[in-house]
Amino acid sequence: MLANLRTRAAALRLIHGMRCVRPHRAVASCRFSTRPPSADKPPVDWDRTLNDALEQAKRELAHSSSSQKPPTPGPPDPPQKPEDYLVTLGRVTEALPGQLEGFLTHGLDAWVYAEHVRFSEPRHSGMQVTGRAQYLGAARVLRIALNAYFAHGEVSVVGVRQQVAGAADAGRKEDDGGGGGGGGRRDGAYDVFVRWVFEGVPRHAELLGNATVSRFEGEFRYALDRTSGLVAEHEVTAIHPAPPTAVLASSGLARWAGWLAPRGMPPVAGST
Template identity: 50%
Template sequence: MLRRQILRRLTLSPPMRLRVPQPLMALSMRSMGSQHQQHGGEKPIKADQPETAWDRTLQEALDQAKRELDLERRLAETDSPAKPEPKPEPEPEEDNDGDQPMDYLTTVGRVMVELPHQLEGFFEHGLEPGIYSEQLRFIERTHMGLHLSSRTQYMGMARVLRIAMSAYFSNPTLTVVQIRQVPVSDSPPAEEQEEATDGWKGPHGADAAAATQNKRFEVYVRWVFEGMPRHADLIGGGGSMYEGEFRYRLDQRSGLIAVHEVTAIHPTPPTAVLSSSGLARLAGWFSPRGSLSLTKKTPRSCL
């Protein structure tokens, strides 16, 4: 009798439902979703693209450069200014056969010696302002259209790029392949000089000394950059290598570098390095009053 009652209750009672706790259900749904992604469902989240990585690296470099400059400014303010030493009397300049004074030629020689060392040690020590004119102009026409108009802006840009590229690349190196010095004369051709002095009799005719009065020098530097992007392990790919050429124009009076122009870079840098947002940050930091130019074409008159 008891057995019949138990069987009757099991037959008439509704089916039992198992209640799964909410945390376990959520965990199960997440695991199912991950299995679905592994079997060709939704694509997994990708790592940061090079544009995003470089943009973030450039912002961090700007912040670090600001901190370094603020620290240097505070240290300079706390140091007591040294008493100026009496200037020695200037010695009479040598004639040097009508060429530029000896101090000009000495400065040109110092620039030729220090420039390749500064370029190859850029990522370790940065640049020293001693060989650059205060009115230094930096020009990049092809890719960025960047034009800087002072040594302060130039040194600031060099500081930020050194920090950013050292953070973006692993062991970046810049190797100077070739350096050559080319004399450039602003004087008219020899035929015009002969016509202007035709019939002149005397010791100050159209000679070699007159042709060298307006001579200036240009320095061409060919270089190779190599570095391994730190995000290469995440997105794949090998190291980066670029070849390029710089043109430096030396000041006619002081012998210091007056113009630095990027004449060639091969291959073309990726858009991540030339991003407009990064250049806008550089423009806003170096030139709050708009003296920095970001244009696709720089007028020839700036040279």
């Protein structure tokens, strides 16, 4: 009887002396320790520890989310001062030529254009794009298409003029009773007209040894917002001659952007 009790006691000591060590991997390994378990360090309950950690992570995530809530909107911004409007208007007018001349290299700068900017090509394709994101996306498509079709492409600005919106249409309204393409503009707004020349060598012609430069002339009208001074409308008023759309239209880029039309376009100047 005494021998049996001693054997059972030794077995219990052996069981209590065994520790399980769980590495970072899913498989657990156990090893024996000759050190007796400490009374002030009870065995670890791994399932409970994991649950506690998950709950703590949830609490921290909830606290982080609540602390990062957007602040309550404050009062609306005060109206822009007249001098601030004129400064912005001057900056935009000065920036537009650089936007065009650097278009094939780095595209457009978003700050020049109002959030509600509207693009239109009313005389040929009838293309319209509304919204700054859509406008910049269409411009990006056009830039990719031009760089794909033309080698050594270059845009040069040959003239810039600014006038009160609608002033150029006054004479035509008296003659034919019609209006220009920029209806709905309010008094006090300004238009900026930019005349440009594009030159480039068609890549397929360059491959055949014909490096003849193609030349196109055009004019854009930019209507500046009377409140912010940013570009609120961009209208294609003329492109001459008709751009070669046979290759670009096959990809859908040119027709989607609405800048290159399949029909002839009126000349900017010269012939009548």
